Amino acid sequence: MTADTTAATPGRSADAFVGRLFEAGLGMFEVMSVYLGDRLGLYRALHTGGPATAADLAARAGIDERYAREWLEQQAVADIVDVDDVRLAPEARSYRLPEAYVEPLLNPDSPYSIAPLGRSIVACAKVLPQLLEAYRTGGGVAWSAFGPDMIEAQGDFNRPWLTGSFGTDLLPAIPDIHRRLTTEPPARVADVGCGVGWAAISMALAYPDIRIDGFDLDPSSIELAREHAARAGVADRVSFDTRDVAEADAGAYDVVVVIEAIHDMTQPVGVLASIRRLLRPDGLALIADERTEDTFTAPGSASERFYYAFSVFTCLPAAMTERPTAALGTVLRADAMHRLASEAGFARIDRLDEPALDMLRFYRLTA
Numbered sequence: 001m002t003a004d005t006t007a008a009t010p011g012r013s014a015d016a017f018v019g020r021l022f023e024a025g026l027g028m029f030e031v032m033s034v035y036l037g038d039r040l041g042l043y044r045a046l047h048t049g050g051p052a053t054a055a056d057l058a059a060r061a062g063i064d065e066r067y068a069r070e071w072l073e074q075q076a077v078a079d080i081v082d083v084d085d086v087r088l089a090p091e092a093r094s095y096r097l098p099e100a101y102v103e104p105l106l107n108p109d110s111p112y113s114i115a116p117l118g119r120s121i122v123a124c125a126k127v128l129p130q131l132l133e134a135y136r137t138g139g140g141v142a143w144s145a146f147g148p149d150m151i152e153a154q155g156d157f158n159r160p161w162l163t164g165s166f167g168t169d170l171l172p173a174i175p176d177i178h179r180r181l182t183t184e185p186p187a188r189v190a191d192v193g194c195g196v197g198w199a200a201i202s203m204a205l206a207y208p209d210i211r212i213d214g215f216d217l218d219p220s221s222i223e224l225a226r227e228h229a230a231r232a233g234v235a236d237r238v239s240f241d242t243r244d245v246a247e248a249d250a251g252a253y254d255v256v257v258v259i260e261a262i263h264d265m266t267q268p269v270g271v272l273a274s275i276r277r278l279l280r281p282d283g284l285a286l287i288a289d290e291r292t293e294d295t296f297t298a299p300g301s302a303s304e305r306f307y308y309a310f311s312v313f314t315c316l317p318a319a320m321t322e323r324p325t326a327a328l329g330t331v332l333r334a335d336a337m338h339r340l341a342s343e344a345g346f347a348r349i350d351r352l353d354e355p356a357l358d359m360l361r362f363y364r365l366t367a
């Protein structure tokens with residue numbers, strides 16, 4: 001007889017499980033309804049124009065009135081918007097966006113910003129047929145296949161802390177990097193896997209003398225990064241290129257940052273070795289990647305569930321598009337990061353538990 005090693009979770013029942021999945025499914029639908037409001041500009045129209053009937057909203061946002069009515073009723077039933085009087089005829093009811101939900105739905109720089117969640121879930125749903133095929137064949141789904149919804153969502157997930165505190169609080173809390181960014185001659189910085197550019201832009205705004213080069217393999221991310229830099233007024237000191245980091249100038253950089261991208265790389269050791277080559281002899285690399293538990297734990301925390309959700313739908317499939325691939329997946333634990341950086345030749349790897357973010361951890365690598 002073999003020992004039963006299944007850890008019984010107290011209170012497990014089919015009833016509770018079905019209830020949990022039903023709530024989750026309802027949540028998915030409601031998050032997708034937020035996607036409609038986000039992408040069609042319905043929340044913005046409700047907020048800027050004030051309380052609206054279905055006809056008002058349809059006219060303001062340029063959508064069909066019947067759809068506007070159904071969406072407004074659904075939003076009110078889901079307690080996302082307020083309705084003035086449920087007893088009125090459907091066409092006469094007026095709806096408003098509660099003040100408390102303006103920041104989460106309409107301010108992409110707010111720490112409460114939640115609209116990117118809808119875009120990322122919808123982007124995953126769009127590639128499901130390719131994903132099924134990839135799971136069967138061992139193939140991949142390219143990052144670019146997830147489209148603008150995912151690329152913008154990824155940028156907007158990190159945007160609040162990058163534009164809010166990266167340059168002004170987090171970097172100053174890492175003394176040797178801050179020192180290099182504030183001393184003469186002005187530092188040259190590379191942002192590898194820069195995505196839509198918020199880290200580079202935030203650094204350029206916080207450190208007015210430095211120059212930054214952002215590299216990413218995805219052309220549509222680079223296009224958006226250039227637009228964002230121009231709008232932030234830093235395009236004269238920040239350049240963005242669709243370029244492999246291996247082609248960048250060796251020994252030219254004082255600081256290299258890589259924000260939430262190492263786990264996506266098919267050749268992380270090769271990229272880290274290239275980063276080491278880019279650095280001057282006294283240069284430093286700052287890596288941010290998921291703030292995982294130290295070991296696999298199941299059931300896991302909400303953060304680990306979120307990382308794994310991204311991994312099964314996005315990060316692993318994107319990394320499976322090439323061969324050979326490290327196929328790391330989203331859950332890159334600290335010991336694995338240490339191993340990759342040592343294989344790339346870094347002399348010292350420090351896991352920084354301070355400064356800390358809710359979902360990301362910093363590592364400082366010394367060439």
Ligand SMILES: C[S@@+](CC[C@H](N)C(=O)[O-])C[C@H]1O[C@@H](n2cnc3c(N)ncnc32)[C@H](O)[C@@H]1O
Nearest residue numbers: 154155158193194195216217218259260261265
């Ligand atoms: C999860 S996104 C992070 C983007 C950005 N740093 C941010 O925080 O929003 C990962 C990025 O890494 C890029 N990437 C993957 N492999 C790369 C490589 N070998 N060189 C440069 N960029 C790469 C992808 O194109 C993608 O834009």
